[in-house]
Each structure stands twice: as C-alpha cells, then as structure tokens.
Amino acid sequence: MVDAGPLAFVVDDEPAMLDIITFALQTQGMRFESFRSAEAAWSALQVTRPDLIVLDVMLPGISGVTLCRRIKANWDIPIILLTAKGEPADRIEGLEAEADDYIVKPFHPRELALRAQRLLKNGGDSTRLGTVVGTVQLDPSGVEVVIAGTRIALTSNEFKVLSALMTQPNVPLGFNRLLTAGWGDIDRLGGREMIKTTVYRLRHKLDAAVPESGQLVESVRGTGYLLRGTVGA
Structure with a gap:
C-alpha cells in the first residue's frame, strides 16, 4: 500500500482479481483497503469514508448491487461496479443502484485506472454551481438542487447531467453531450x-x-433531453 493519495475500498472475493484491481489503483497513486465480502466493507465504512469504491457484483452473502444501494442511500461516494455479466439488463441493474460506473470483466488494468482517476477528478468539479433556471437552483455543495424551496439530494452524475441541461434550458442536448458531462467521455x-x-x-x-x-x-425523440426553461414560472 502506498503512503499518500486518495483512498479506495476494493471489494472482491477473488484474490487474483484483488491483485489486478489494487495494481491498477496504485498506478494512479491511490491507497487502498481490500475486503472479501460486502459485510466486511460495510463495517469498515462505519469508521472510514474512502474517496472511491471498486465493488464486485457477485459476492458471497450480500451482493455488490445491494451494497451499492445501501452505500448510496447514506453517502455520495463514487462507486465502480465490476461484473462478469455484460448484458444490458445487468448494466441497468447496476446503474439503477446508482453506481457511477460499470466495467465488465475481463478488463485491462489501464482502463480501470483511468476510469477511477476520472471519477475522482470529476467528483471535485464545481463548474456551473449556483446556476438558476426558474425555481431550480444548483447548490454550491455540488450534491444538491433547490427546487421551489425544497432541497433534493442528487448523486454526482445526476448533478452533472442536470447542470449540463441547465446551461441551455429549452434546448435539446444529445446523449453524447450528456454522457461527457456526467462521466467524462462517450x-x-x-x-x-x-x-x-x-x-x-x-x-x-x-x-x-x-x-x-x-x-x-423532457425527452426529445432521437436526440436526447431538455430542461424546460419556464420551471416554476
């Protein structure tokens, strides 16, 4: 383990995969703590909040998807889900659990390293903070929106996608534009x-x-989405 840098929790029950993941993170100067079960990782989270979590979907006992949902219900920690399943339904299940990224095994360590680094970098992005459209206002915290006087907690990806939509109200933004805004690439x-x-x-x-x-x-067929600029007017 290195002595400085962001801290990642790595949760996987396969020793060989743990070695691959931790090697990839170390190439980006990250520290890590590894766990073989969701229960062990959850216990550690009660004491320490990591900067990133790399989480396998298929775990003994509590699944990675269940742990992801539990974590996101309590903290906005970036999570990368790892799985051997690459079907759209499996990816959607992971994203519905509010995972920030999803990588299908087998993968190249460099891919994981770059995605982890990008998540950490994007997590600190404070662009467009304070933007207002009607009664919708992005909070400077980067994790909340205030709408009609009500504060609503958002995940980092939800915040970034909404931020992009608010830069051009009433103008449809394409999928690639929103994907770049929320995840850094297409x-x-x-x-x-x-x-x-x-x-x-x-x-x-x-x-x-x-x-x-x-x-x-609103959905714009064949294009993407737009935010109505007359919100609350």
Whole structure:
C-alpha cells in the first residue's frame, strides 16, 4: 500500500482479481483497503469514508448491487461496479443502484485506472454551481438542487447531467453531450442506458418536489433531453 493519495475500498472475493484491481489503483497513486465480502466493507465504512469504491457484483452473502444501494442511500461516494455479466439488463441493474460506473470483466488494468482517476477528478468539479433556471437552483455543495424551496439530494452524475441541461434550458442536448458531462467521455459500453437511467432517477426526484409543474426534464425523440426553461414560472 502506498503512503499518500486518495483512498479506495476494493471489494472482491477473488484474490487474483484483488491483485489486478489494487495494481491498477496504485498506478494512479491511490491507497487502498481490500475486503472479501460486502459485510466486511460495510463495517469498515462505519469508521472510514474512502474517496472511491471498486465493488464486485457477485459476492458471497450480500451482493455488490445491494451494497451499492445501501452505500448510496447514506453517502455520495463514487462507486465502480465490476461484473462478469455484460448484458444490458445487468448494466441497468447496476446503474439503477446508482453506481457511477460499470466495467465488465475481463478488463485491462489501464482502463480501470483511468476510469477511477476520472471519477475522482470529476467528483471535485464545481463548474456551473449556483446556476438558476426558474425555481431550480444548483447548490454550491455540488450534491444538491433547490427546487421551489425544497432541497433534493442528487448523486454526482445526476448533478452533472442536470447542470449540463441547465446551461441551455429549452434546448435539446444529445446523449453524447450528456454522457461527457456526467462521466467524462462517450466511449463506454451502455452509454445510452446510463443516461436514460440517470435521467429517470433525476425526473423522479424533481417531479416529486413540484408535481403540479409536470415533467421538468423532457425527452426529445432521437436526440436526447431538455430542461424546460419556464420551471416554476
């Protein structure tokens, strides 16, 4: 283990995979703590908050998806899910658990290293903080939006996607633009599913706060999404 740098929790029950993951993280100057079960990682989280979690889906006992949901319900820690399953339904399940990224095994260590580094970098991005559209305002915390006076907690990806939509209200933004805003690149498997799942969760949170306003984030067939610029007007 290195002595400085961001701390990552690595959760995988395969020793060989733990070696690959930790090697990849060390190339980016990260520290790590490794765990063989979701229960062990959860216990450690009660004491220490890492900067990143790399989490295998298939674990003995509690699954990685279940642990991901539990973590995201309590803290906004970036999570990369790892799985041997590459079907769209499996990726969607991971994204619905609010994972920030999803990598299918086998993968190149360099890919994991770059995605981990990008997540940490994007997590500190404070662009467009304080943007206001109607009664929707991005909070300077980078993890909340204030809508009609109500504070709503967002994941980092939801915040970034909403931020992008708010830069150009009433203008449709394409999937690639939103994928770049939320995850930093467009070259990833299941990109559209990631956007659709994130927007679904975002809509649910926004519309629950102001149900009388109708749907605030609208689909534009064949293009992407837009935020209505007359929100709350």
